[in-house]
Amino acid sequence: MKRSIYLMMALSATLVLAISCKPKQSAYKQVYEAAKEREMQQAASQPTVVKDAGTLPPVEVSVRKEKVEPVLASDAANLKNFSVVIASLSVKLNAESLKTRMQNEGYSVILAENEQGMYRVIVASYDDKASAAAKRDEIYQKYSALGNTDYLRRTYGVPFNDLWILERQY
Structure with missing residues (x-):
């Protein structure tokens, strides 16, 4: 009997210690918010890097063939036949944004x-591949000159380094 009482007391003490040593979520949240604030201040204090658009490597013409339908009938x-795609998103709300x-x-x-239910965000559409490739290169040059991919992702939501041409299949 005494032995079981001692065992229960030891188990209770262990349980109390285990519960009291548990880390608090609020402590993690405070550290996370402080780190996030420091990161934002560092990003704001860093100058925007502007690259010379003439030094960019040539971009390979990437063409993917897919059967797609416009989400809005007014866009039909x-x-x-050839479209410049800047992003492919699975959530319609993100694509609309x-x-x-x-x-x-x-x-x-x-x-x-x-x-497959993926939403293609198309910024230009042409009847010929050459016009679509020229527009894709123009967009790439324009946004590459504004800054690096991290800056572009924060500002526009896409890095503009994976533009591609969609060849529409019927």
């Missing part, structure tokens, strides 16, 4: 959905 007439940001930049953006 503007979706041609990027569409709005790029429309504010002056692009006529088309959202198209493929058979």
Whole structure:
């Protein structure tokens, strides 16, 4: 009997110690927020790096063939055979948000959905591959001159280093 009482007391003491030594979520949150604030201050204090657009390596013409349909019926007439895709997103809300940001930049953006449910954010669409490739290179040059991929991702939501051409299949 005495032995079981001692065993229960030892178990209770161990349990109390284990519970009291548990780290608090608020302590982690404070450290995380302080680190995030320091990171934001460092990012704000660093100057924006502007690269000379003439020194960029040539970009390979990447063409992918897919069957896509415009999300909005009003975009159907503007979706041609070759399109410049800046992002491929699985969440429609994210695609619509990027569409709005790029429309504010002056692009006529088309959202198209493929058979797998991915949303392609298209900034230009042409009847021929050469025009689409030229526009893709123009966009790449423009945004590469603004800064590195981290800056572009923070500012626009995409790094602009993986632009590609979509060849529409029917």
